[in-house]
Amino acid sequence: MARFEEAQYERERMLEQQQNVADADGFITVVRRARGGKNTDGTASVTAMSTDEAREAGATRKEPTTYSNLYRFQARERKRDQLVDLRRKFEEDKEKIARMRQTRQFRPY
Numbered sequence: 040m041a042r043f044e045e046a047q048y049e050r051e052r053m054l055e056q057q058q059n060v061a062d063a064d065g066f067i068t069v070v071r072r073a074r075g076g077k078n079t080d081g082t083a084s085v086t087a088m089s090t091d092e093a094r095e096a097g098a099t100r101k102e103p104t105t106y107s108n109l110y111r112f113q114a115r116e117r118k119r120d121q122l123v124d125l126r127r128k129f130e131e132d133k134e135k136i137a138r139m140r141q142t143r144q145f146r147p148y
Contacts, residue, residue: 061067108114 057068059067108117
């Protein structure tokens with residue numbers, strides 16, 4: 040492990056030396072260094088939550104979703120049923136207005 044850490048340190052030192060150094064033609068080589076997410080103390084720890092803590096945190100199980108119109112024909116049937124229902128309500132409203140006109144209770148304005 041010590042040899043590995045020494046090799047990593049040497050590699051990082053070489054990369055730092057390569058940055059912002061002009062070559063014979065005067066060009067500076069741009070070296071990209073990715074920033075690694077480092078912990079403050081250099082260690083990582085994972086703790087498991089109990090079920091009570093998970094419930095309090097809002098990590099509840101999702102209910103399975105049901106898809107009502109999975110196929111095209113189902114969507115067409117639903118639209119057709121809605122149109123039939125709209126037509127039926129329209130006819131009922133026409134009859135209601137006709138009855139109100141006969142009893143002189145219909146005043147549109």
